[in-house]
Amino acid sequence: EAQVTQNPRYLITVTGKKLTVTCSQNMNHEYMSWYRQDPGLGLRQIYYSMNVEVTDKGDVPEGYKVSRKEKRNFPLILESPSPNQTSLYFCASSRRQGSVRTVDLDTQYFGPGTRLTVL
Amino acid sequence: RKEVEQDPGPFNVPEGATVAFNCTYSNSASQSFFWYRQDCRKEPKLLMSVYSSGNEDGRFTAQLNRASQYISLLIRDSKLSDSATYLCVVTPGGRLTGGSYIPTFGRGTSLIVHP
Numbered sequence: 152e153a154q155v156t157q158n159p160r161y162l163i164t165v166t167g168k169k170l171t172v173t174c175s176q177n178m179n180h181e182y183m184s185w186y187r188q189d190p191g192l193g194l195r196q197i198y199y200s201m202n203v204e205v206t207d208k209g210d211v212p213e214g215y216k217v218s219r220k221e222k223r224n225f226p227l228i229l230e231s232p233s234p235n236q237t238s239l240y241f242c243a244s245s246r247r248q249g250s251v252r253t254v255d256l257d258t259q260y261f262g263p264g265t266r267l268t269v270l
Numbered sequence: 271r272k273e274v275e276q277d278p279g280p281f282n283v284p285e286g287a288t289v290a291f292n293c294t295y296s297n298s299a300s301q302s303f304f305w306y307r308q309d310c311r312k313e314p315k316l317l318m319s320v321y322s323s324g325n326e327d328g329r330f331t332a333q334l335n336r337a338s339q340y341i342s343l344l345i346r347d348s349k350l351s352d353s354a355t356y357l358c359v360v361t362p363g364g365r366l367t368g369g370s371y372i373p374t375f376g377r378g379t380s381l382i383v384h385p
Contacts, residue, residue, distance in 0.1 A: 182371070193377035194314070194357070201371065209372050241313055255301050256361045256373060261313035 153178045157242050157262035164232055165270050172227045172265050174242030181247040182256060183225040184209065185217065187238040194241070200225055201247065232269040240265045273297055274360050276376035283383055287348045291379045293358030294340045303334055305343050306357040308378065314357055317343075348383045355380050 155176045164170055176183065184199035186209075196209030200219040214236055216228040225244075229236060241264050246257040273296045283289050295303075303320035318325055320332040320341045331344040345352055358376035 184373075186375075191377070194375040196372050199371060207371075239311070256371065257302075258304065258316045258319070259314075259359075259373065261315070264311070264313050266311075 153260070155242055155244055155260050155262040157240075157265050159265060160263060161266050163268045163270065166233055167231050170229050170232060170267075172229075172240060172242075172267070174225045174227065174262055175223050176225075176242075176244040176260070177223065178244060178246070178260065179222065180244035180260075181222070182245040183219065184243050184245075184259075185215070185225070185227045186241045186243065187211065187236075188241065189238050197227070197240075232267075234269045236267065237269050238267060240267060274358055274374045274376040276356075276358050276379045278377060278379060280380035280382050283348055283381070285348060285350060285383055285385055287383075288344065288346045289348055289381065290342060290344045291356055291358075291381075292340050292342050293376050293379075295358075295360045295374070296339065297360065297362065297374075298336075298339060300360045300362055302361040303332075303341050304359040304361075305330075305332055305341075306359055306375075308355045308357055310355075317356070345381075348381075350383050350385065353381055353383045 158173045181202045185197040186194045188194045195211045197215050198217040200206045242262040243259040245259045276293045305317040306314040307317045308314040320334045322334050325332045329346045333342045355378040357378045361373040
């Protein structure tokens with residue numbers, strides 16, 4: 152079954168305690184990304200990755216790190232979480248299509264979400 | 271910066287009604303357009319892609335107007351199960367060098383279908 156998985160689904164932690172949220176997809180997608188969703192603000196992209204070892208900042212990257220060592224995995228790292236990072240996080244993947252010089256993103260498939268609370 | 275704008279609603283309609291949502295976007299270089307559906311606290315799921323020629327899937331019709339930079343979603347014969355938030359998504363195209371590949375989501379339009 153084609154899917155994007157995230158772990159953990161729920162996490163309560165304290166300020167400053169490093170954490171990692173894992174994301175994995177089995178669709179051989181090149182493009183992966185992380186979003187956070189907050190009431191009234193909608194989905195905002197944190198980081199994205201066009202392929203292995205290629206990552207770039209989204210709209211709200213401060214306080215987050217990512218890595219893309221393998222095509223299927225794209226973990227989100229919070230080195231020193233703070234209460235303003237309390238949010239609902241989604242990982243997504245997408246096939247990349249287009250010519251060598253242009254890029255179009257296909258449908259995005261989302262993981263089930265990780266609800267993070269930082270006390 | 272509001273690159274993609276949607277009326278948040280809620281749109282409160284009776285079963286069987288026809289309802290339409292619009293979404294405007296500011297980046298004229300946008301390449302791909304989608305409507306996603308999101309149920310409360312769950313992940314967004316693709317409802318349909320939006321093509322210049324229009325796209326129909328059962329009770330759902332999506333349209334793109336590039337000249338006026340908006341997309342629309344029409345739902346006919348609304349069902350209780352259509353109650354959800356509908357997200358408009360605009361994705362950029364661009365060159366591999368110097369491009370920005372950040373899909374932009376609207377904040378969503380809430381639909382409530384009541385008996």
